[in-house]
Amino acid sequence: MSGARLLVSALRDPASVRDGDWNALIAAARAEQLIGSLAFRLEGQKLPPKLEAILNAARRDANQQRVQALWEAEMTRRALAPLDIPMILLKGNAFHAAGFGASVGRSVGDLDILVPRESLVSVETALIGAGWERMKDADGYDDLYYRQWMHELPPLIHRTRDRMIDVHHTILPTTARPTPDAGALIADSLLLENGLRVLSPPDMIVHAAAHLFADGDLAGGLRNLWDIDRLLREFAVDPGFWPRLAERARLHQLSRPVALALRLAARLYGTPVDPSLADRGRLTDRFFEARLLARNSWGQPVRPALRFAFYVRSHWLRMPPLMLARHLWVKAKS
């Protein structure tokens, strides 16, 4: 089995892992940012001592990442508290803040937050006042690109903690075709006991699907779908969840990406999904699956033509063709 297939199989069914190409499993897990999740999934399985030691270190590291993620969220909350605006955590940081099953072993990168569009300027000012800085090589064009066309401020980095923050006002670039309702996302957000905010469960799924399909070239897709698998299993315990998900997906004009996410999660991880929401399978589903599994036993990405097709597609989805041409032209000149 290829590295990616071994990884998916181990996550899906930990008891099924047999003595095999452990090196391929570890390399694929690290390449896909899933080593922490894998380590917790395999906890308790009978494994060779050497592998157990590697996974033990990965579990400890994941716990430390969790501590740092929660802290970064808390310090951001403190910095923005005087503004009295809703600050909603997104992605991995949100899972950790809410203690969802999806947070187990979940690695965390930058902090992503969603704020009302009209407060962007005051948020940036408050963050800079509390020790964040603009990235040094932000040139004029990139800055303009971010502010005008993307859905976020150019990233800021904290002076002493050396962690980056991305401030969004909606969950998709404004140049993309689906237009999610940012106001509704904020209005339905959940306030947690620790004072942090996250999206409502259906909106969290819609965001994960949007992030996976409408904003990316599927790099990191195995992790995104694992997030979706873990979240759905937890949320679907509530029988009212599926109808609410359908309603929110329609509201945010993201029914098709959500359907695709459900089908692929079911295909790869065996996630139980509502068939009416998942919709009938498409012929293209297998290309998505192939792209997601395109990693060999040395952790190398394979299927370059397929990956390039998805790379172009991701930019196509983000920007109308004329903008895309200009953007690629300017980037080529620099």
Place this chain on the structure above:
Amino acid sequence: MKHSLSLQIGPVAFRIGSTWAAPLDALARLYAGYPEPDRICDFTVRLEPESPWRRWVRPSVAIHGDYVLPDAAPMSLAHGLLAAEMGMNLQMALGQKHYLLLHAASVEKGGRALILTGESGAGKSTLAALLGERGWRLMGDEFALLDLDDGRLRAFPRAVSLKNGAIRVMEREVAAERFGPRLDGTPKGSIRHLRPNPRALEAMAEPARPALILFPRFGEATAVRPVGQAEVFMRLTQASTNYVSLGGAGFDALTKLVDACPSAAMDYPDTDSAVELVETLWEQAA
């Protein structure tokens, strides 16, 4: 990957894949006599062409693996051995989460370890290599591995990376067979790798309790200065790539090390003075 080689260095096993045979051939010669590696490897390193045609045309080696540096400049195939070494360093620096990593050289005598740490270019590698030929056991020249559970140092005896003037110093001491090829024109000047002696390889699995921390500085008149414990702690965290990621366990291990281990800054004008000074300070610390 077309070619591959696995290496066991102390408690860490690497698997190294390469598009070209030459770097791995050189690596295998340099690491002759090392123990059979574990089947399960801690890290994967890959030497790949920068782009498909650079496999043959002005071959250009990009360093990949479990952990990568996004904007790293690729290297020429002639420096492929160096690329493999840098690849292993990178995996340790970014991916080692089991032991606390100190950017330090270490040598052992009588079951106790001397840690030599400080800025790059301060001469720690050369000093450690030299001590390794003068009755000490070389534990490592680049990374010292601190066990979080028992506070002992694990040996990690990679080939010693000698630069510029240090190459001649060691060529005078050690048989030619233990050296890798001389690599000129690298970003750090000329480099030659030196395999640790058989004693270091045989004792690779034996840990040692840290007994003295020294901050050596080459190029000054002989001098010894005490270093405050808080300063030692701070300098060691700066010298560690993974201290922060180890959380409370790292804090405990490092504070215990600093509390238990005397330390000093030492300046030395030449390597022979350095060895003498080390022996004196070691005796005082006993």
Place this chain on the structure above:
Amino acid sequence: MTGARYIADPEECVQSVALDGLSVLFHRPSGMTHIVAPPAPQILEALRMGPADAGEILARMRAWYDLEGDEAADAIEARLEELEAAGLVSRP
């Protein structure tokens, strides 16, 4: 005088080791390590008794230590700002 009020995390959140006159602190909630010099550890100790501003902290510290000079309150205010930036104290 009343300035900004601060609170500190409870004692079990911070592990402290003394190394020749300075304190090395491991702050569990952040996973961060700080090296601090007096009067920072004493300020934290004083704050653990309850929320306070610089003036109240000074009063608490005077009960334990001999503190000279009028600049003491200003020095404490400055240290409090540094501790806040480091995340060791916050405003309730």
